[in-house]
Amino acid sequence: xxxxxxxxxxxxxxxxxxxxxxxxxxxxxxxxxxxxxxxxxxxxxxxxxxxxxxxxxxxxxxxxxxxxxxxxxxxxxx
Numbered sequence: 001x002x003x004x005x006x007x008x009x010x011x012x013x014x015x016x017x018x019x020x021x022x023x024x025x026x027x028x029x030x031x032x033x034x035x036x037x038x039x040x041x042x043x044x045x046x047x048x049x050x051x052x053x054x055x056x057x058x059x060x061x062x063x064x065x066x067x068x069x070x071x072x073x074x075x076x077x078x
Contacts, residue, residue, distance in 0.1 A: 001016065001071045001072075001073075002071070002072050002073075003067060003068050003069070003070055003071055003072060004039070004041070004051075004053070004062070004067035004068075004070040004072060005051075005064055005067040005068055006072070007041040007072070008041065009041055009042075009043065009044075010040070010041065011040070011041050012038060012039070012040040012041075013038070013039055013040075013072035013073065014036060014037070014038055014039075014072060014073050015033055015034065015035055015036065015037045015038075015039055015070060015071070015072055016035060016071045016072055016073045017035055017071050018033060018034075018035075018069060018070055018071075019068075019069040019070075019071065020069055024066060024069065025069065028062075028066060028069065028070065031055075031060050032055050032056040032058065032060070033055060033070055037055055037056065038055070039053050039054070039055045039070075039072070040053060040054045040055075041053055042054050042059060048064070049063060049064050050062055050063050050064075051063075051064065051067060
């Protein structure tokens, strides 16, 4: 199943689930990453990490290792 790190700049997808039940998974959910939410890849830092996404009208930055835990469906190229 694809994850957030499979998106290209400007792509939009729907979150299918967050992998794990540890503190990192809880932190991702506290940031608004829930099943069924739409998320868009906005940009990345000059060295490639962290990555910036827009979810629930807010922009958030995630490390590449965190994006591998967010599984997506319904990828849309913009």
